[in-house]
Amino acid sequence: MNIEEFQEALFSQGRAAGLDDMEIYVSQSKEFNVKVFQEEVDHYSLADVLGVGFRAQWQQKMGYAYTEVLDQQSVGLLVDQAKINAQLIDSEDEVEIFAGSDSYPEVQAFNQSFSQVGVEEKIAFARELEEAALAKDSRVISVNYAVFADSEDDIYMANTKGLCRSFARNSAACLVMAVVKEGERVKTGTEYRLGNRWEEFDAKKLAEDAVDEAVSMLQAETLDSRDYSVILRHDAAADVLKTFAPVFSAENVQKGLSRLDGRLGDSIASGPVTLMDDPLLENGAATAPFDGEGVASFTKAVIAAGVLKTFLHNLKTANKDGVESTGNAHKASFKSPVGIAPTNFFIQPGSASLRQLMETMDDGVLITDVQGLHSGANTVSGDFSLAAAGYRVKDGKIANAVDQITIAGNFFDVLAAVRDIGTDLKFGMGGPGGSVGSPSLWIDTLAIAGK
Amino acid sequence: MLSEKLMSDVLNKALSSGGDFAELFMEDTRRTNIKMLDGYLEDAVSGRDFGIGLRILQNNQSIYAYTNDTADKALLQMAADAASALRGLPGENGLVLQRSTVPSRHPIVEYPSQVDAPRKAEVMRRAHSAAKGYSEQISQVAIMYADVEQDVMIANTDGLLVDDHRVRTRLAISSVASKDGEKQSGFYGPGRHMGFEMYGNLDIEHYAQEASRIAVTMVNAEYAPSGRFPVIINSEFGGVIFHEACGHGLEATSVAKGTSVFADKLGQQIASPLVSAVDDGTIPNAWGSQNIDDEGNSTRRNVLIENGILKGYMVDRLNGRRMDMEATGSARRQSYRYAPTSRMTNTFILNGASDPEEIVADTEYGLFARYMGGGSVNPATGEFNFAVNEGYLIRNGRLDKPVRGATLIGRGADILKKIDMVGNNLETGQGMCGSLSGAVPADVGQPTLRVSEMTVGGRKEEQS
Known part of the structure; x- marks a missing residue:
């Protein structure tokens, strides 16, 4: 069965079973991944996969089912399971299947020239990541990640209300992690690059940056426990923002799971902070012409100059609040029910370089790495306590490396305590839940625990 | 699942360019996930994960390919594509798979796919009531129900052919306690390699109350x-x-x-x-x-x-x-x-x-x-x-x-x-x-x- 045959069989069998509106969400992906270790291709994978998500209304309730096989058995399974699951639902929230927006934006998400890059070139790239890292410094004992991966994804949505749309996206990621050793001390340094422009992938630079960072941490010491002025470097800042992005979801607000409830129009961040959600960003990792419900995408400021402008909505939450959907309906995969997530979500860069930020801060700590976000952060309260590493800054310059510390604070306090913002916007590694980026942020103070 | 003939053909093809070992992993999985928030069943998703992974080793190199297209032609093509990443001479073509059975140490009494959905919902309601009723400070309770039946078959060029059925059941309880605008959460998530019979031996109320007790204790903590x-x-x-x-x-x-x-x-x-x-x-x-x-x-x-x-x-x-x-x-x-x-x-x-x-x-x-x-x-x-x-x-x-x-x-x-x-x-x-x-x-x-x-x-x- 091909998709068209499957869709037709599914909708007609669904109707016969008494289902009302129905929708399919199909993702087709071609994936490639290569990892080099000690000059050998340690891992090399190819994939060609398809998945069909199905949702259907039965007496105003929505039921979900999915399959990875297009056959008659799956048609029956999807119809039966979606109906059983719809019958279970007792939430009173109104859900709808969407007929489509009036118009859809043109987006640049698929780069044709990137899809022409050959396998040999990609393998050579991964080899160079390892080679360049080993060549950079004699203290590099191993490169445990020298990886290049890419994928081409086609998303297709169609429903019984007449929506029928698709788009394609390609993206690549590479990662290098160097392990360095001096005496008994072992440290790692990691660099990555995302995107779909081959010319922006520079193996040598990434590898050397990873080694430099690892080597600089070899002499790291812990700090005395107290409050410090802190710069969260772009990558650490993006990690923190990504963790707390759910507080901007209207669903969490409506369920009392966000402290931003009732704060629309209030100043919730310091003046320099503008937070954007931009699904139209050229070649962004989450760029798309429509969201997980088929609503047309558009760009919006969530925080403008410190003021909270909007929450992120899908049709259900927008309906509840009496506003329009912001086009943030999110399906983490074809298997997932519709939720809410940001798209390309980032803090607008400021005007200071990282060096200038350090000079103005004068005395404090530059945090370059935070760990433990999935466990040491409470998205409901905003509290976090995270393992961290970075550099002690004295007289506006890096004095020494620090590790084995924790930084603790509250996300909402941090937003209000941003004193200045760097120019160095960078997006973090992807994953479900949107593509989140940040420039470096200078924060008034955070509690640091060390010795 | 695939025929033994097709498995052998795919494995032989996988060794056509110097690989010294190849392995097929076939999976057909049924899952159900149900989410309850504040006593209301919000989302229920069921599905079928189905696909085949092929691994080829040559010394320390590893090639992996996977697909959910099980047509003979597609699988043989996948094996050829994966093999083309290696350089070397073809291996022997005479693979004979020997089916072996492994006695199960993990008896399953009640397969989740045979259990009516309302019984699953009932377990969630019990957990919700116990968690919610623990204290007036409990402002929200989320219950996640999950079951999975994973059938796998593994075949490799050593001649191994073996299958396994894994059935897992889990209930996760998240409680949020509120006090003066502060919120803290507690979690418990008991699970077993077991069918629905897990709930017969599980003190659901105990785990639900524990999740709430942690949340309440923490919201009142310094x-x-x-x-x-x-x-x-x-x-x-x-x-x-x-x-x-x-x-x-x-x-x-x-x-x-x-x-x-x-x-x-x-x-x-x-x-x-x-x-x-x-x-x-x-x-x-x-x-x-x-x-x-x-x-x-x-x-x-x-x-x-x-x-x-x-x-x-x-x-x-x-x-x-x-x-x-x-x-x-x-x-x-x-x-x-x-x-x-x-x-x-x-x-x-x-x-x-x-x-x-x-x-x-x-x-x-x-x-x-x-x-x-x-x-x-x-x-x-x-x-x-x-x-x-x-x-x-x-x-x-x-x-x-x-x-x-x-x-x-x-x-x-x-x-x-x-x-x-x-x-x-x-x-x-x-x-x-x-x-x-x-x-x-x-x-x-x-x-x-x-x-x-x-x-x-x-x-x-x-x-x-």
Whole structure:
């Protein structure tokens, strides 16, 4: 069965079973991944996969089912399971299947020239990541990640209300992690690059940056426990923002799971902070012409100059609040029910370089790495306590490396305590839940625990 | 599933360009996930995951390909494409698969796919009522129900052909307590390699009340102090710290590449003599158990540490080649979309001699981590971090008051040596472990134990 045959069989069998509106969400992906270790291709994978998500209304309730096989058995399974699951639902929230927006934006998400890059070139790239890292410094004992991966994804949505749309996206990621050793001390340094422009992938630079960072941490010491002025470097800042992005979801607000409830129009961040959600960003990792419900995408400021402008909505939450959907309906995969997530979500860069930020801060700590976000952060309260590493800054310059510390604070306090913002916007590694980026942020103070 | 003829043809094709070993992993999985929020069933998703992964090895190189197109032509083409990544001469073509059966150690009574959805909802309602009714401070309760039936078949060029049925059931309870605009959460997530009969033996109300008790205790707690002092880690889910800080470093994935702090340390004292630890995938119906691993080898009980001496690693086929060691039944993967690698199953520290109460009584000042949250570790450096979901200050040998927001950091190798008391109350808890080959169910466990000194990150200066 091909998709068209499957869709037709599914909708007609669904109707016969008494289902009302129905929708399919199909993702087709071609994936490639290569990892080099000690000059050998340690891992090399190819994939060609398809998945069909199905949702259907039965007496105003929505039921979900999915399959990875297009056959008659799956048609029956999807119809039966979606109906059983719809019958279970007792939430009173109104859900709808969407007929489509009036118009859809043109987006640049698929780069044709990137899809022409050959396998040999990609393998050579991964080899160079390892080679360049080993060549950079004699203290590099191993490169445990020298990886290049890419994928081409086609998303297709169609429903019984007449929506029928698709788009394609390609993206690549590479990662290098160097392990360095001096005496008994072992440290790692990691660099990555995302995107779909081959010319922006520079193996040598990434590898050397990873080694430099690892080597600089070899002499790291812990700090005395107290409050410090802190710069969260772009990558650490993006990690923190990504963790707390759910507080901007209207669903969490409506369920009392966000402290931003009732704060629309209030100043919730310091003046320099503008937070954007931009699904139209050229070649962004989450760029798309429509969201997980088929609503047309558009760009919006969530925080403008410190003021909270909007929450992120899908049709259900927008309906509840009496506003329009912001086009943030999110399906983490074809298997997932519709939720809410940001798209390309980032803090607008400021005007200071990282060096200038350090000079103005004068005395404090530059945090370059935070760990433990999935466990040491409470998205409901905003509290976090995270393992961290970075550099002690004295007289506006890096004095020494620090590790084995924790930084603790509250996300909402941090937003209000941003004193200045760097120019160095960078997006973090992807994953479900949107593509989140940040420039470096200078924060008034955070509690640091060390010795 | 595929015919034996097709499996042999695909495997032969896979060795057409120098590969010395090939393996097929076929999966047909049914899942149901149901979410209840504040007593309302919000989302229910059921589905079928179906696909085939092909792995080819040539010395230390590994090629992996996967698809859910099972047409003969598509599979043979996939094998040809994957093989083309290698350079070499074709292998022999005479593969004969020998079907073997592995007796099940994990009897399943009631397959979840045969259980009516309303019975699943009923279990969730019971959990919700118990959690919600615990205290007026409980402002929200979320219940997640999950069941999965995974049928796998594994065939390889050694002639192995074996299948396994894994059935897992889990209920997760998250409670949020509110007080004066502050919110804190508590969690419990019991699960087993078992069917719906799990609920017959499970005190659902107890777990639901525990999740709420943690949330309420924490919303009424002060912030934890920072500094370095003794930490007592409770039994059960407290074992997550050993799992993350030491277990990952004992997986061949990092040992084979010399990137683990425990590489080349077999036979050496790596922990306090009070510490013995095992990884045991054979425990009947335990969450992390299965009859065979995802390379088709029987799971085993592997002794990792005995009286502080490093005794063994968890080894998969590919890394076993690098280490010149035999595989230990430890190869796992989330699904056909992942090549297998060495992973933990049910991993725990064994009982010691101390009474848990005696450990607290022996501690003048410190932190009692009663319920641990998650954490992570960098296997190369052994540096870890963990959240303490429920903590208490200890003063003069007694639990003083609850404290929130504590994070424990350190290096696994240091902590192992600083364990100075081990209790006699071993229990296990359930988690999902994420690593190279995806997220797999894993039990963690330990008796209550004390680490003589650890860095605690909190929001207050230390005060003695």
